[in-house]
Amino acid sequence: MDISSIGILRIEFWKAPDEAFLPRNVVAAGIDHSISWLEAKATHGGGPLMRKYGRRVLYCKKDVLVWLSENFRPIAHTSELAIVNK
Known part of the structure; x- marks a missing residue:
């Protein structure tokens, strides 16, 4: 997927009403993660419902x-990250 397509999907995500149901490719672009990341989270847990x-x-x-x-x-x-991750 090229950068302009991702940008269009990101805009679609953020302009959608909060009650909207969105496909994985739109959500991935909206939260700046890959589709495969969302697929892995769907399998192993830790992602959005x-x-x-x-x-x-x-x-x-x-x-x-x-x-x-x-x-x-x-x-x-960024130095705050070291404190939280200990």
Whole structure:
């Protein structure tokens, strides 16, 4: 996937209403991860909640935003990461 396609998908993610159900490629672009990363998280856990309809996987944007807020924290500088990771 080229950079312009990713940019279009990222815009689609952020413009979608919070209640929207989005496919994996849109969510991956929106949270700046790869599709394969989301697939691995769907298999092993640790990613945003998803819903499966037959073979199709969809993510509710609201669930993705909750996951983002729970898994990413603001830091003032990178030296804070060493304190948290000990």
